[in-house]
Amino acid sequence: MLEVLRDVLVTPTEMTAIDNAAAASGIDSFALMRSAGTAVSAAALRLFPEALRFVVLCGPGNNGGDGYVAASALADGGAAVAVFALGNPEALKGDAARAKSACPLTVQPLEAYEPKLGDVVIDALFGAGLTRDLPAEAQRTIARASEGHVPVIAVDLPSGVDGRTGEIRGASFAAVHTVTFMARKPGHLLMPGRVRCGTLEVFDIGIPARLVSERAGDLRLNTPAAWGSHASALDPATHKYRRGHLGVFSGGPRSTGAARLSATAGLAAGAGLVTLASPTEALAANASHLTAVMLREIHGTEDLAAWLKDKRVNAFVLGPGFGVGKKARDFALMLCDRALVLDADGMTSFEKDRTELFERAASSGGRLVMTPHEGEFARLFPEIAAEAALSKIEKAQAAARLSHAVVVYKGPDTVVAAPSGHAVVNDNAPPSLATAGSGDVLAGIMGAHLAQGMPAFEAAAAAVWRHGEAGRRAGRGMTAETLVECIPPLP
Numbered sequence: 136m137l138e139v140l141r142d143v144l145v146t147p148t149e150m151t152a153i154d155n156a157a158a159a160s161g162i163d164s165f166a167l168m169r170s171a172g173t174a175v176s177a178a179a180l181r182l183f184p185e186a187l188r189f190v191v192l193c194g195p196g197n198n199g200g201d202g203y204v205a206a207s208a209l210a211d212g213g214a215a216v217a218v219f220a221l222g223n224p225e226a227l228k229g230d231a232a233r234a235k236s237a238c239p240l241t242v243q244p245l246e247a248y249e250p251k252l253g254d255v256v257i258d259a260l261f262g263a264g265l266t267r268d269l270p271a272e273a274q275r276t277i278a279r280a281s282e283g284h285v286p287v288i289a290v291d292l293p294s295g296v297d298g299r300t301g302e303i304r305g306a307s308f309a310a311v312h313t314v315t316f317m318a319r320k321p322g323h324l325l326m327p328g329r330v331r332c333g334t335l336e337v338f339d340i341g342i343p344a345r346l347v348s349e350r351a352g353d354l355r356l357n358t359p360a361a362w363g364s365h366a367s368a369l370d371p372a373t374h375k376y377r378r379g380h381l382g383v384f385s386g387g388p389r390s391t392g393a394a395r396l397s398a399t400a401g402l403a404a405g406a407g408l409v410t411l412a413s414p415t416e417a418l419a420a421n422a423s424h425l426t427a428v429m430l431r432e433i434h435g436t437e438d439l440a441a442w443l444k445d446k447r448v449n450a451f452v453l454g455p456g457f458g459v460g461k462k463a464r465d466f467a468l469m470l471c472d473r474a475l476v477l478d479a480d481g482m483t484s485f486e487k488d489r490t491e492l493f494e495r496a497a498s499s500g501g502r503l504v505m506t507p508h509e510g511e512f513a514r515l516f517p518e519i520a521a522e523a524a525l526s527k528i529e530k531a532q533a534a535a536r537l538s539h540a541v542v543v544y545k546g547p548d549t550v551v552a553a554p555s556g557h558a559v560v561n562d563n564a565p566p567s568l569a570t571a572g573s574g575d576v577l578a579g580i581m582g583a584h585l586a587q588g589m590p591a592f593e594a595a596a597a598a599v600w601r602h603g604e605a606g607r608r609a610g611r612g613m614t615a616e617t618l619v620e621c622i623p624p625l626p
């Protein structure tokens with residue numbers, strides 16, 4: 136993979152524009168196809184040297200063209216190869232027709248394929264050009280291959296995975312390995328497409344990086360490259376107030392744990408000071424569990440207004456275990472002109488009327504980050520959640536635009552989107568993060584970044600990445616408490 140394209144995500148539409156630009160610049164498009172197909176044959180031989188037969192399934196477009204090139208290369212190398220085509224191979228056009236005519240193998244109809252022990256399938260039915268549900272014939276072949284437990288190598292994308300959304304169009308192969316070209320597509324990262332890809336190889340077929348970068352949008356993989364320049368190293372002469380003071384709001388006496396998790400995570404993630412703001416009746420419960428985190432009584436809006444006079448308290452987390460209702464709304468609106476992570480109950484409190492929150496976010500000049508999981512997203516943005524055609528990335532972007540906030544749409548494939556449309560997709564989170572309190576830890580890390588002065592988007596993206604790394608370090612038996620202990624330093 137080209138280093139400069141390592142974090143770039145390209146939608147299928149952008150990829151078509153890139154292919155067209157490559158052809159327009161005089162690059163031989165058939166040479167690109169040959170390069171793609173040869174890379175697939177090399178991967179097949181590398182991964183399955185013991186295969187008794189490579190079965191290449193070719194579709195009606197250029198993905199099929201890559202398949203014919205791969206089949207020819209494997210046969211040239213002396214492997215046993217069988218080719219099956221969806222539709223009439225004589226109807227192929229352009230480069231795909233040329234690849235088919237250069238392939239010396241007999242082509243049988245797709246329905247004739249009977250999986251055998253020792254087969255390895257090369258799936259070249261559909262790639263980036265998939266725009267609707269797979270034809271029934273392809274779906275039947277997928278079912279047969281899956282029943283036969285035949286390993287599958289996918290060309291560009293497992294057929295049936297939508298490259299824009301990661302959704303399954305009717306059915307899809309579950310590949311052990313996918314070879315894609317030039318850059319990842321959203322469908323390689325978004326669920327459920329991600330798990331259908333197996334290991335992902337991004338192969339440079341020779342389109343100049345400049346042609347790719349110029350046509351790629353503002354979508355990236357979430358790595359330190361997306362925010363590292365905002366994560367400044369510790370100055371030896373620093374003091375705790377320079378590292379930021381984070382305030383975290385506790386719920387009532389029966390629900391104090393969530394906020395304490397956010398607070399301890401905030402301290403572990405590098406905030407200089409963290410204060411837990413507690414209602415009167417929860418002070419005793421909180422005091423008995425806190426050491427490095429400070430405690431302050433904040434019962435109502437008057438207490439909060441008095442506290443906010445201290446500008447050194449420069450970031451807040453509101454929501455974990457806080458309770459849904461007017462108090463959460465009043466507090467959130469008072470905090471909008473500061474740096475605020477609005478999580479959990481904090482967001483749900485605005486379910487029935489979000490207008491004022493979004494208007495404040497637009498006008499106050501604060502830094503607002505909202506962190507919905509799927510259920511919270513549907514509560515706060517029902518009209519966006521209902522748009523079945525939108526990808527998770529597009530939904531997060533629409534929500535960020537509407538709310539004027541940075542939206543962290545959580546899940547295995549967390550998307551962080553800014554109102555400008557800039558977005559990253561995260562891929563380092565292990566499933567063991569799906570445990571009670573894990574989201575509270577994430578909110579605390581984010582709060583620490585805001586307290587340290589990071590811009591909202593970078594603070595959120597860096598927190599999602601550190602949370603994923605912490606999850607990896609904490610291992611399978613983690614709890615939210617052990618997760619806090621495993622938060623890695625900012626790279």
Ligand SMILES: NC(=O)C1=CN([C@@H]2O[C@H](COP(=O)(O)OP(=O)(O)OC[C@H]3O[C@@H](n4cnc5c(N)ncnc54)[C@H](O)[C@@H]3O)[C@@H](O)[C@H]2O)[C@@H](O)CC1
Nearest residue numbers: 154168171196197198261262263264265266267268269291
């Ligand atoms: N420069 C290029 O253009 C290159 C393209 N490459 C390959 O080209 C592929 C994209 O090729 P195409 O744009 O031809 O698209 P595909 O080969 O993915 O799909 C073929 C055509 O099938 C039709 N179609 C879509 N969904 C369908 C469905 N459910 N049922 C029936 N027909 C359907 C569409 O009209 C689509 O164009 C990539 O995935 C990649 O494998 C590679 O050869 C590398 C170079």
Ligand SMILES: Nc1ncnc2c1ncn2[C@@H]1O[C@H](COP(=O)(O)OP(=O)(O)O)[C@@H](O)[C@H]1O
Nearest residue numbers: 545546547564565566568569571572573574575
């Ligand atoms: N299957 C998964 N794989 C990876 N990360 C996950 C998975 N499920 C949830 N997560 C992450 O774990 C966290 C859970 O947060 P949340 O849903 O708010 O739970 P809680 O309220 O219990 O803390 C989020 O950061 C989410 O992205």
Ligand SMILES: [K+]
Nearest residue numbers: 258261292294
């Ligand atoms: K494919």
